[in-house]
Amino acid sequence: MPTLFLDAALWRLMAFARKRPLLVGLFWAALAALSLFQVATRLSINTDSSDMIDPSAPFRVAATKLKSAFPDLDDQVVVLIRSGTADEAKAFTESLAERLRDDENVESLLAPPAEPFFQENGLLFLETTELEDLLARLTNAAPLIERLGPDPTLATLFDALAEAAEQDGASADPETLDALYAGLTEVFTTQDTVLSWEKLLSVGEEPEPEVLLTIEPVLDFTKLKPAQGVKTAILDAAAAVRSEDGLEAEVLITGEPILRTEELEAVSQGIGWALALSGVLVAVLLAFAFRSLRLVAACLVTIALSVILTAGVATALFGQLNLISVAFAVLMVGLGADFSIHLLMHWKDERGLGASERAAGYRTARKIGTALMLTAPTTALAFFSFAPTEFIGMNQLGVIAGLGVLLAFLIAMTVLPAMVRIGETVKPVDRLPEGLMNKVIRPLGIVVGALGIVSLFLLPYARFDADPMALRAVSAPSVIAFNEIADDEDAAPYRLSVLAESEDELLARADGFSDAETVSSTRHLFSFVPEDQDLKLTLIDAASVGLSFALISGGDLGPDLEPALGRLLVALREEESEAARTFETVLRERSLQQLESAAPRVFRFWPRQREALNAQLRAGFVTREDLPDPLAERFVTESGTYRLEILPEGDASDLAARRDFVDQVLSIAPDAAGSARTALSAGDVIEGAMVQASLTAAVLVSLLVLVVTRSIKVLVLLLIPLLLAGSLTTATGTLFGLPYNFANVLVLPLIIGIGIDSGIHLALRAEKTGDPLAGVRGPTGRAVVYSALTTIASFGSLIVSAHRGTSSMGALLTIGMLWVLATMLFVLPPLAQLLYDRKRSRLERTSA
Template identity: 25%
Template structure:
């Protein structure tokens, strides 16, 4: 590493000769790239975290192209009067559809779902029944006829009445479920008719945030103008649904990022100012020239260290996110917090450089020579720790999961640029500040310590601390299986009072159990029928089924002349059974429904089908789509159940060998979880390997490499121990920071081991009093950078902050206790060389 620094040594002289030119050009580049960095947006679409070639992502893209993936804006209306709700809804629909977006030169909404025309389906319901449903209906009617015959026989004694009654009720239940799914109520209302829900379909994309903000802002004004209370004094109106929650989540993340940035960075700056103010004070106290500075001089110069370190760091951050704009175009949920994290991580290198520089200057070393000595001593450790951190993060780029790969690219690039800024821009800032007399040093005497064997220089209780640290690590390692993974997505999402309030009202409207469907897009209608059959076979044979039902219009609406004739024949058989003398005169609501539903005697046309029913089966061109809708029987908020559902229907292979992949956001989430779960061990292992190899190259000693790595290893094990004790679990968000902790945590070992090799045997207290302070402040600044996430409203982002703060804290404690004890113990036995 010394050879690497020697290669760039001429830059030091260049910075010394032309400080204003260096700072000016780099700052100008930062301004240009920063203007692009501020244009970065946060993409919360889970599908974009998977590789483009993923078959489920391809299927989802194809589905959105052919069918569309529109999300409705729902409006919930509540009052004691159904008629008042209906009157308000009609006026609201007219006003809403008239809303116009001048910026896009298009209406905000294109259509509405309000009143459902059910009469046609009531009169032709059996035409849309599946073959299985028709078979069940015929079985039910035959049982009713048999029962009527038995009731008419006065001499029949039936000892199996209970079993027959149960069978009849089951058949009735199946019929009711199918009928109600086919023919819902005319309006989407609650059982007591006090709540009504209307759905509007936007013309713009939900990814267009400025469009959504204009739309919701205009809608607020519209509702205020209409005045719902003029229709009914008790009327309440809530709107939004998933669409508004989507915007709220993005705004929440952006606010969280800003707030964590403000709190984290202000804490970091305050800590840096206080630490270097303390160092300056001790310098003045130990000064040999007797010159003292007043309290006000100290106070005025308090921000100087923050400026010296902060200016190069801000330049590097502007470069990093400007490059990110051109390479990636946007941030995701995980990378959105990297600005504050990189601030906390990047400032470490500046702290080490500046701290050693002022130590040399306080000894009377001239400016240029102080630069050279800082490069030759601390510079090597800074480059080693910077490169190991950066390359450990760059390893993540190899991951298919973009949450890993994009985090690795941005964080790794940010570390490299911060390292370069601290090594080659900070000297220019230091020189300018020295010429402006903003940095002041008093020379202090350099006291040589020849008593290297003094007990005051040895680290106490070395063997005991080593044994204790190893025992704790072994105990945690033996119980590693207690570490858990949080699969429940609901626990990782923020709560929004507006959304909860809307759900509380809209949730009173009865909903079908058929939610969160997955879609399988076929090439033709024959393949649709084959896919339906395959899934139904799976449902019959699966011991742990995750599929509630499967729907396809070709199965309900015959598309060929042969299928149509077969359907009409089945309906005629039902009519025949209904006309049986034993049923014909019966006055029964269920039989009346069937008599009405069995009126179809000729082929129906697609145009005759009500929109509310056929829209779910149509493509963007208004034609019947070749796709299958699969409804889950399990809650997909649970990641494990979501994975099980994906495994059941995610991949369907027909007898011809043709394979189709299901598409939905839940399928994408399940695929993402599986990818994370499979890649995480490899990413952590690869990161650890890269760190080890780079440190081996830097130290050119296997023994010193292992010594410097131990604080990282032991600290990481201690992190796992705390997670076990507190019940903390890894999850979709915080798992990405684990490789980052590996890269960050090794810094402490590198600096302390390097300084000990520089100072020699029995110098641990001297190392800790100088470099120990630097690594402590460096780790604390990084922890403060992450700690801003603890104040966010997003549970997933909070978990990143928790794992990072505890993990970095444990590696710091291990570096300040376990590592000195280990080195002292090995040094006492002459097992290490210098």
């Protein structure tokens, strides 16, 4: 294995640094200062996962075309307003929308309960039969509505209910009366329940006590968090509604801008905590490894320089990091320590054996020079294998980390010789006993090898999670809101859109999906023009004859509360329904003061309901031009390009259902774009990128090792443990519910790139000495263990991140490095013994 030129090259580099420490120090310090300035002034983070895919990919081309026509479509903020009753939710929404309309952070908003168009024409959007039932119910309740008037009292209500009961429901249908009895019972028996008149006067399904409000925000891209302004404006306006209007509602905010803002917070905080934690853990491990503050400090200096200079390179090359490449800082903590650990461990050992300072450096270069000179380019090549993929997130990290590895090598090989002086009193590294192979390593090697073979059968069950939401923090408010509205058809996140240049084309394209089983409905501009308007308006006009008078009535002052209550109790005795009997019991158990104290909660939303009914009776014929601008702008451009929205049937958050939906839509409209297609297609691209990068890394690293060492044995000793480690990592992730995703797809290529370092050191020691345990027993084995542990510590620190993608990256990398350590320590030596024992047997037979 003619590699003496590598040993000599490393020694010359170390000797140069040793002779010129001041020059070396000034050189790296100047570069570090320049890097810090670049990072502070230019570096930013892009949290848009779609930007991590090559823009020439077909789904990106379709998405770009849709975005150019409707640039604000993906930047909408969705607000979910949830309260105790539908009445309060709508009242809260109206007040919130009124405050936000003039806010500088809001371009436009669409809040149906607060839109005059929907307030007046809402009845036209009901099915004809549903409208008939509602109008019949309202007509029956007209006498009750008339008596209550705009400012009713509890006495008026009780007297009206008594009259209705005495007339067997002539002034209100039995269903309405029972609902009113049940509602009043709840109000009188609780401390905070408010009567929902919306619920009492509706038909069909009970109205939901929540409202969706969509906002087109003004995003400030000069700031790190462009959507922070609109988020703050919404929360401040909601607080004002609570304090000034006395309304209560839960306000949940989501939408891509908010999701990205909170994701950036999670990633930034997670990387910050991980970086700090990894630094502490690595420092502790180095202290155990060297038991010398000077050597630990020297290692930490090389690590810090590696991180800073790599950040400077990243800023100079890209200027903007993504959710994947931002992890380079934590990775470089582990990678930056590897070369220093191997160099100092052997240098210290040689000094302990009695070599002079210079001789110790020379012997270290002769002993591990080839390994050190080979591990830097092999690891860098593994990272550079990310570059040809379509996944820009992986591509960017590969370039940054690849260059970072080379920088870390140069820093360690120059800074350490320049600043480190190891005294004569150090002890050599303890050697493990020779009997270790038979007692420990071979049995454990058999176990690990067997597990590796078993793990191959689990590989078909490994999966890739293509949902970007799988990356985000579960506890983030925007993610909670997203999950809450995921099943709401009006806000379903996984949908598709196609474009049309005319009304005829739009309607034709909509008809094309009428028989699609995976499509629940299509929606376009003309979908919001109600059908059968003539018939519906006739029904409304007929009902308004009696209702209009009831709604303009001033109401009935009625008797005092006590006689009204007495009359109602007598009337309730004749009622047979369960609701009436329960209501009678509650009334008898309450004093007049208790009932009067609940009156504000009974009538709190009555005036608003009365005004809403009055507005609905003013419905008129609706045309396309009558649609509110915030709604129309979502479906047609000023140039006349129409958008057709396609909604999925069933639960599109289920991966299989979503794929069926996307496949069927694309078979009808290949130009369809939207979140449903983007998530799936991006997943397919990234899954392919992981396989491509892994194979590329394996091939490039293998070729380099073969060219440098010219040894098939060394290559075999490296590849078999790596293949086992990769299979075991994937199988472990499958068993413990850690699928591959957008963030952790780089695990397998990283295992090849980083894991091969340990193998190279052990394999080359075995090749040079012919002893399979030569590397394990001495300083090489100890350096391999501590190098792997520092890498695990730095990668494992990512687990603390609230961002699930970053956390899963740390978890899988930790698992992967543990398996790398196990296969290199327990599988490689017995394999080397098998190969070199045969070599020695042949030599002995030839000699004989």
